[in-house]
Amino acid sequence: xxxxxxxxxxxxxxxxxxxxxxxxxxxxxxxxxxxxxxxxxxxxxxxxxxxxxxxxxxxxxxxxxxxxxxxxxxxxxxxxxxxxxxxxxxxxxxxxxxxxxxxxxxxxxxxxxxxxxxxxxxxxxxxxxxxxxxxxxxxxxxxxxxxxxxxxxxxxxxxxxxxxxxxxxxxxxxxxxxxxxxxxxxxxxxxxxxxxxxxxxxxxxxxxxxxxx
Numbered sequence: 001x002x003x004x005x006x007x008x009x010x011x012x013x014x015x016x017x018x019x020x021x022x023x024x025x026x027x028x029x030x031x032x033x034x035x036x037x038x039x040x041x042x043x044x045x046x047x048x049x050x051x052x053x054x055x056x057x058x059x060x061x062x063x064x065x066x067x068x069x070x071x072x073x074x075x076x077x078x079x080x081x082x083x084x085x086x087x088x089x090x091x092x093x094x095x096x097x098x099x100x101x102x103x104x105x106x107x108x109x110x111x112x113x114x115x116x117x118x119x120x121x122x123x124x125x126x127x128x129x130x131x132x133x134x135x136x137x138x139x140x141x142x143x144x145x146x147x148x149x150x151x152x153x154x155x156x157x158x159x160x161x162x163x164x165x166x167x168x169x170x171x172x173x174x175x176x177x178x179x180x181x182x183x184x185x186x187x188x189x190x191x192x193x194x195x196x197x198x199x200x201x202x203x204x205x206x207x208x209x210x211x212x213x
Contacts, residue, residue, distance in 0.1 A: 011145070015145065015146065022119075023119045026048075026120045026121070027114060027147060028046050028147025029123050029124070030044060038173070038175065038196065038198050039175065039179065039180035040090045041103060041106045042156075043086065044085065044153075046084050046150040047081060047084075048082060048146065056073065058072075059073060062152040062153045062155070062157075064143075070156060070160075074154055074157040077153060084150075085111075086158050087109040089106045091198050104130075107126070121133060122145055123135060125139055125141065159179070160179055163176060172193060173196055174186060182205055
């Protein structure tokens with residue numbers, strides 16, 4: 001029987017290489033909610049610093065973790081990092097700017113919100129223009145690079161918390177469960193109730209559901 005290779009564990013090798021070249025501190029940046037049709041985009045940035053290697057043996061891409069483990073790790077990341085920041089772009093701005101522009105804006109704002117200015121930025125998947133420091137994108141960076149994986153966790157934990165709050169504000173949509181993503185259950189409720197103010201009207205499935213009678 002064929003053996004499946006284990007998923008990579010995020011490490012600090014690239015961060016340490018960049019730091020040794022005088023480019024530190026290195027920030028990782030990632031977002032949560034890009035694929036959702038309701039709720040905000042949330043972007044986060046994390047700097048672990050030039051010296052200490054974080055002792056986070058369970059650090060992984062946020063999508064590979066349970067909600068409980070993500071929350072535990074988020075607290076550990078905040079405790080160990082030199083700087084952590086996160087920002088939101090609401091559904092209306094996602095519609096107004098377009099998803100890609102909203103995504104890049106959120107990533108830039110998260111970097112700018114750091115209390116320590118990074119010397120270099122690593123982003124997950126998307127190149128970020130308009131930064132005052134050098135940067136590079138790494139495909140599946142949240143699976144390979146510690147600071148990017150940490151940013152993915154901070155973004156996801158804070159977005160989930162927002163969606164749970166929105167579930168209380170807009171009962172009936174099930175935001176606490178599906179977190180705004182286009183599940184079958186979400187689509188069924190959307191077609192029955194019509195969009196809430198937290199839905200992204202530029203999404204085809206949401207626009208189609210505006211006809212509630």
